[in-house]
Amino acid sequence: MKYSLKIGKDLLDFDLVDENGTFKIENNEKNYNAELVKIDSNLYSMILDGQTCTIAISKEGKSIEIFYKGDLFSFEVPSARDKSSLENASGVDKISAPMPGRVVKVLKGIGETVSEGEGLIIVEAMKMESELKSSIDGKVTEVSVKDGDTVDLGAPLITVEAKESENS
């Protein structure tokens, strides 16, 4: 069976064969033998090619969260639309508020050219200031807030578009 998972902007494709509870999985030309044994409500043992990995899993709707070795991975089940949009246009970075807070300073204005990793905006929440950075090279095409604004979780802040997508 074919399955896809989306993490961030990446799409992962799997081919899974269910052999009565043990799974043969192919991803990215690698092959795995895996099993999943339930321990507790969210706690699992995954036996991967004979080695035991402790994993915690939660699934809600179309999102699957996996905790492994201290890190949390949030996967989503991509929709058909997701798949095509992911493949075509990856040239837009829409920055939204990572938590409710206050805009300390907008660093870039509309039309300004920015490089990957450059700071776009400083927000403050939980007594800490964070600089949000561009993940692509491009130009600022939208600024939705101004200094001092209070924003809710997920509120759009600033958008950068890649140069290529400008030309398209």
Place this chain on the structure above:
Amino acid sequence: MKYSLKIGKDLLDFDLVDENGTFKIENNEKNYNAELVKIDSNLYSMILDGQTCTIAISKEGKSIEIFYKGDLFSFEVPSARDKSSLENASGVDKISAPMPGRVVKVLKGIGETVSEGEGLIIVEAMKMESELKSSIDGKVTEVSVKDGDTVDLGAPLITVEAKESENS
């Protein structure tokens, strides 16, 4: 509202007034003010007359289990039949297997007179022998097993009837 709970052979009667989430409860001529705050899946804070008690609760069907200060209390919601039978005939002690195991020795035969606390049968499970005792004065009216039998959890073993109930 009137509620009853059964624990072992005892029936507890309550009068509960729900004042929008705080409860005035009367039991056995005592009055209480209580609240229950949920913490975790089964974990609660009960605020009883201003003092906080940590309590764990599970409810399945008609039985309610309460963990408090290391002890576990199993309550049942009595049926109408329960209520009348509890009130009328408390003179029968039906001993059943407290866990799967083996009968080591039946100590009393049919017709034998036994006093409260006297041993009726010895069973073995988990490498330990336990003597099960009569909870009433009476006469053995039924023996359902013999030495060496293996028994499942809840299997009837031996029944004692009180002398009074003999006369009824």
Place this chain on the structure above:
Amino acid sequence: MYKKILVANRGEIAIRVIRACKELGIKTVAVYSDADKSSLHVNMADEAYNIGGPLPSESYLIGENIIKVAKKTKCDGVHPGYGFLSENAEFAENCVKNKIDFIGPSAEAIRLMGDKITSREIAKSAKVPLVPGTEGEVKDEEAVSIAKEIGFPLMIKASAGGGGKGMRLVHKMSDFENSLKMAKSEAKSAFNNDAVFIERFIQEPRHIEIQVIGDKKGNVVHLFERECSIQRRHQKVVEEAPSPGVSKKTREIMGDIAVKLAKKVSYVGAGTVEFIMDQKENFYFLEMNTRVQVEHPITEMITGIDIVKEMIKVSAGEPLSFKQKDVEINGHAIECRICAEDPENNFIPTPGTAVYTKSPQGPGVRDDSSLFNGYQVTTFYDPMLSKLIVWGKDRSDAIKRMARALDEYIVLGLKTNLGFLNRLMEEKDFISGKLDTGFIDKHKKLLKTPKTSLEISSLAGVITLHAAADSQTSQRDPRFTPWKYIARRSSVSRNSMF
């Protein structure tokens, strides 16, 4: 050092060994029976293999199969834990034959100390005190002089006996001859054999044991004593170190004796020499356990020595990382064995499912447990759920901390001894250290659940009942369970002052 160790056990001790291996950078292989498929020890090891049915005799006791797994997975060591194969000399031998280290003493040492008669003889030759008594039959003509030698109180026992028949407890010389006659005639009529032997009767005995550890260079060090007098069904339930009943002088003597005994059998690894001690600190050899003991953590807490890591290291050939003069007692430690059992009903095991559990945390608390929500206690294995261990700067501090930790412990779904342990920590005689193996029998009131607890629980019960009934009548959203309902409503109205 070992590359990969197979842990030939289950439950908390398997987890304990896996943790030690992880901290030493050693890979681990778990084995498990059908009943232990989703146990924590299986989850925590790097690899895990099923070795058979749920009965120990179908799985954990089949040494042959365990060795097969060890060979297949290329393990260079096997740690047996306690119980199961841990004191099985043949298994130890077979491991070695298959070029896998048995992490413990030599098969020879296991064999010598495992036999009651041989171990007594070795003990005698090492000048370890034994309970004074005649080993064989007492003849009438020598009886009085022997009785004088042994001292009072003493016990006359039928050689062919059992079940209390032909047994007499004698408190003073003037009663002796008469008691002897009665015992003999009782023995005659019960067993058709009037032979009797005499032994010192230890009043209010305490169970004291010395932890020893030896390496392959011939060094043996003792790590002081543990007191394990709080017992039910002749099994330990609360242990502490050091013992409140052992003086510095006795501690030194006992320790030296235990080391001497261990050296007699060239002991390697962790072992325990058990003594029975009277209230005047006279002590006598009981037996030697040639494995890590359930209660080893309390010794770890007061010495700072990781016994399990150390036994792995010495087995791999390293010398002990300390000398006798380096070890010191620091503070006081107590362990409670938390078991699925019913104190009100003669501590009968209570199999079932621990639907919800919460373990204590904070300063000085260690929980060695195999519990999780949904953990099942079966009739196949010991009903121990957890070992709760605390450290305090002195005994009083440790008792108060244990009381605090027990109070935080929650196990919902099956009866446990938590309530009993809670009450024990507030019992005057326990606090004052007046311990003996009959302690629980003398303090039966500790077994009863208090009336106030029933009262408080019943109130929580009736609120639960009410919330369930209430939500049934006013239910709109199917996911709006009684629980959510209670939480949402009452949390708003909790004692507000302003």
Place this chain on the structure above:
Amino acid sequence: MYKKILVANRGEIAIRVIRACKELGIKTVAVYSDADKSSLHVNMADEAYNIGGPLPSESYLIGENIIKVAKKTKCDGVHPGYGFLSENAEFAENCVKNKIDFIGPSAEAIRLMGDKITSREIAKSAKVPLVPGTEGEVKDEEAVSIAKEIGFPLMIKASAGGGGKGMRLVHKMSDFENSLKMAKSEAKSAFNNDAVFIERFIQEPRHIEIQVIGDKKGNVVHLFERECSIQRRHQKVVEEAPSPGVSKKTREIMGDIAVKLAKKVSYVGAGTVEFIMDQKENFYFLEMNTRVQVEHPITEMITGIDIVKEMIKVSAGEPLSFKQKDVEINGHAIECRICAEDPENNFIPTPGTAVYTKSPQGPGVRDDSSLFNGYQVTTFYDPMLSKLIVWGKDRSDAIKRMARALDEYIVLGLKTNLGFLNRLMEEKDFISGKLDTGFIDKHKKLLKTPKTSLEISSLAGVITLHAAADSQTSQRDPRFTPWKYIARRSSVSRNSMF
């Protein structure tokens, strides 16, 4: 001793204080904001009172209301924890005015040490070394001789400055005069003021602090140092005791100096004197924190002293239970602050719900946490979830144990720094003790989640997806969830060898 203490705090430190009180037999009163209705500290106290809205300024910071609760509930002491009102001299004063002990130093001591200028002056008078430098403006004619006196590297800073303007780092004398000119001209153009001052520049600074504790009889003892150099956002994240960079001699000198400073202000209770130290063990006073410190447990682990209990006792008038000569360092302890934050994204806090958590157990592990399944991290408070503390017989032992414990820790539902901490414990420079406050910036690779973890997680993800899809097509029983399905099926076929 106190009868009832109000704990004027929330989260793990409130729980810490409640535990100490329970072990001392003192009743506790919790206070809580609307956001903390179902927090553990509320559940664990004997009584609990709502004191207002979720913002600290609406609840935990309103001393007046807290004192009202204390009076109404007849508390004889208030423990402020850390943060909130703990270093608020006015609150301390008001407690005393209301005949309630403020468990901590006097309002006077808080005031003196809380003011940057006064505390420097007191430090100077107690001969505590300060970072060498001119406090005021440097005149051109004296600049060279001052620079020589201070030594290199040094920093020239604009008096009116900020933001790096008018600032120059100078490594050697030959560059000094030129740099001075440039700094002054830059300052002039930026602030219209060319005044500059000079300070020694501490390269690769370490954060070292000394724990002190004093009683009301004038005794002050230090409990050695903690190293807290692993920081992000200028906040500590990993602490250890003792410091791998402090020699025995420096330890003694620092300890003596800290005690002298504390005595200058008749210090009562637990306090911390913070220093900045270079890699050659030259150290300079930063500030004194007049309260219990987040990282106090590591000092407890290596000294066996319960700092929170001790501060309650000395506040109640008892003398310290130990003298300087009684305290010794035993082993090594490390603390990791487990926080809801995203290391890959500049450690930005990650509010949300911890849907499932599991805390490590076993030897040498202490977890001071306020977590439970369903715990909510809000934007109102610090995103710290837990303090994980381990003890080992030496530093290497402690690091391996921390790695093992972190590996057992599970927090599902929000991003945490657990993965980063996991990787830190295996970082060569951390293991060798090469620490400074720029450590994390120098080891950015620790912030990235490893590719193999993503790979393994994605496999678990796709099996989850498959099980969900599979159960949808073959669903018979509505309660037969994908989870049950996976557990039931695959557990049977797990590696079986026989």
